Amino acid sequence: MVSILLFILETLITTVTAQQLCVPYTSSFTFTSGYPAIWTTPTSDVFNTQEFQQVNSSIDWSKVPNIKPHTLVNGVVDKTGYSASDPDCWWSYNQCTSPKAPGLQPDVVLCPEPGTLGLTYDDGPNCSHTVFYDFLKEKNQKATMFFIGSNVAAFPYEAKRALTDGHQVCVHTWSHQPMTTLTNDEALAELYYSRKTIKYVMGVTPLYWRPPFGDVDDRIRAIAQQLNLATIIWNLDSNDWNMVPAGIEQPAQIDDIFQGLVDLGKNGTFANSGAIVLQHELNNGTMSKAIEWYPKIKSAYKHVVPIASCMNVTRPYAESNYTYPSFAEYISKNSSSTLKASYISLIFGVIAIFIAQLFSISIF
């Protein structure tokens, strides 16, 4: 009875919080100085600051390959004239993830554990993500979230929830541009200021990032690596971002792709190593599809885990007081922790009723 009452109380609190979270709000975090303008590529406004000059001089630019920024044509990176030998390990050209320039770490592309799916959501935090985060919480499922700095600045309380809920938070740049089209100054600022925003709002300094659109080459990798940001790509793509009304594909087409991901999980493709799937915390459509397909995805793969856990990275931030479960810890927690929680509330319920009867007080 008591646990039912507690449950009702918790539901009420969650509902009230949910309503408060999604309306536009002002927060105690300020971004008026020391940050680029929200959703714009950083400019001389920040380049000329003492802070950025200091960051810039901390980079050994002789280790950054001298690669000319690419151009955008009709909103996509232009590949014309680029050498077929892919000298810069440019992901957008041929999905290269093993750098060719010396001294660069290969990108993380998959979860090494057989049958294991690394779950990732790009582009958050979204103002309206409460239902989605509640769902993940209810399933006791942690994921890796690639947050856009401008969104963290706009929705700081949503961003904080990701950390509280135990998700792994990574950098997804300040304003979500194709990074290989940016100058060195712009690329450095995109990474530096998004990471600074995450530190300011959430108190952590991520050690991982993902390039928007996967658009990375050895020049961008070299800048990221000097900021202690390792690059995470993916080997399975849900294409969810391209669904109507935000995109052009019909929900049925996205369903076909998800069904394909389920089939791959079952047919032995990942018998020897696992996968990382790209999904998005972009809008109601992508989050609804994630909820809809989660049960089938979960049963098609042996384990569904955040990237930190499948890599055994127990400290995914520079700060040493945040620890995440290793792979073994994550997969063993999953079955036992919910069970433990329900036992505890049962025991408390019984004790409360016993005490109440002992003193003949009516608690209902």
Ligand SMILES: *[C@@H]1O[C@H](CO)[C@@H](O)[C@H](O)[C@H]1NC(C)=O
């Ligand atoms: C950053 O440093 C490089 C190399 O010294 C220099 O070329 C560039 O102009 C600097 N950027 C800014 C914004 O000062």
Ligand SMILES: *[C@@H]1O[C@H](CO)[C@@H](O)[C@H](O)[C@H]1NC(C)=O
């Ligand atoms: C599993 O399914 C995929 C997609 O349908 C296919 O490309 C692949 O060959 C299949 N693998 C096996 C081992 O059957």
Ligand SMILES: *[C@@H]1O[C@H](CO)[C@@H](O)[C@H](O)[C@H]1NC(C)=O
């Ligand atoms: C968040 O999601 C809503 C719909 O659920 C969408 O309209 C909005 O553009 C998204 N916001 C951001 C900042 O991506």
Ligand SMILES: *[C@@H]1O[C@H](CO)[C@@H](O)[C@H](O)[C@H]1NC(C)=O
């Ligand atoms: C999507 O929007 C509908 C209608 O507002 C809402 O009932 C549902 O909870 C939303 N789904 C997610 C995942 O936010």
Ligand SMILES: *[C@@H]1O[C@H](CO)[C@@H](O)[C@H](O)[C@H]1NC(C)=O
């Ligand atoms: C959770 O535990 C069950 C039973 O041990 C297992 O089948 C499932 O794959 C695990 N899920 C995750 C996310 O590791």
Ligand SMILES: *[C@@H]1O[C@H](CO)[C@@H](O)[C@H](O)[C@H]1NC(C)=O
């Ligand atoms: C993670 O740790 C487990 C247990 O020690 C080990 O079997 C596995 O190979 C490790 N995985 C990685 C990617 O390091």
Ligand SMILES: *[C@@H]1O[C@H](CO)[C@@H](O)[C@H](O)[C@H]1NC(C)=O
């Ligand atoms: C970690 O340390 C920082 C700074 O000392 C503190 O603000 C934060 O609350 C700590 N977080 C945890 C989870 O211990």
